[in-house]
Amino acid sequence: MTSQPLFHHPVCLLGRLDFHVQEQFTKVLAPLHLQPRQFGLLSLLTGSDGQSQQQLCESLDVHRNVMVGLVDELEQRELVERRRHPGDRRAHAVHLLPAGRALQAQAEQLLDELESELLGGLDRDEVRTLISLLQRVSRDAGLDLIPHPGLTAGAPAAGR
Template sequence: MTDPTQLSTHAGFLLGQLGFHTAYRFSDLLAPLGIKPRHFGMLKLLSAHDGRTQQELGEALEIHRNVMVGLVDDLEKRNLVERRRHPSDRRAHALHLLPAAHALLAKAEQRVAELDAELLSPLSPEDRARFLDLLRRTAEGNGLRPGVHPGLTR
């Protein structure tokens, strides 16, 4: 039988282990707020680009339009976003955050900050900055778009 500690010499294993742990912690922290990580990502993007069309946001997140419709339907049912006719293209819908979304997003962002602090607690502030820089460079070097989770597209 292979010694399981030998797996800790492989970057892929360590990243997978930490990614799995992080994904579950993230979901657990958002669950009491009634949202999932994909809702958080959409709300976060929309908070910076309020009034963009579903198509524009879907392209930015690399989400298939059918998945995007379901995601927006979810957020609309929760009274977090509203679809409005686009002012210059009546075939398109512009998405707008509703007041409840701003309050929810503030709570979610606080939980995300707590998770970051928890995950990075073994590292010094200097090591944290270096670690994040290395992760960003590794992700970009592997063709991953900044801010786009590949789990949304696959």
Template sequence: MLSLLAAHEGRSQQALGTALGLHRSAVVALVDDLEARDLAERRPDPTDRRAHALFLTPSGRELLVRLEDVAEQDEDEFLRGLDPAERATLVALLQRVAAAQGLTAGVHPGLDPTEDGPRR
């Protein structure tokens, strides 16, 4: 959720829930938790007075950087037996599997939704 929020700050809770495939009540609970932990904040949506736009706080950005570093280290350890071309092939195959399963593109923290490969 932090990765998606960072990539699309200002989205509504509804848009975030749709992108993640989560029920509205689950999104409310998750955003409540993020706010309580000072990782995200709701702001009035300037175009819809009934909605709130979501933004990461500085603490949320710091945590996301730490989490991405840990994920990258874990991925490197897990895939250490593959060369860069094999890793790219694996990512492409997993993206095809995810698409065939109807999973939302762009929510994986290691992938840029606008490209066909890792962000690194």
């Protein structure tokens, strides 16, 4: 036993790396007063504005009570706005405001820089390989990486 057996386990390796990465991610976003999940929320809206809180919950994998607080804070800061949902009067349609779009772009740039640092030791092909392998494992585990409606089965599966 010359080297640490614990981190021969992919599960442990993944756990330790992710812990560090999420910590860095949180630190990078802190000056923008954004939590990672709030960044995720803004990013989802960038892709498809006006989703209900329930839809956002499923994509972000948080409970709906938590979503209330996330949207509350973003709405107070006028980054996001609750409007009437067309077609379901129980639901709110969450819309991105200009300041929210701008902040998301800013955050995304910081994230890109962080990822450049984290993956700086790998070349382009290795980065592509790593992402592709993580995506495959995720999909095999049944995680929705493309939570858009209407893509139930046989989706185009970009880059696999």
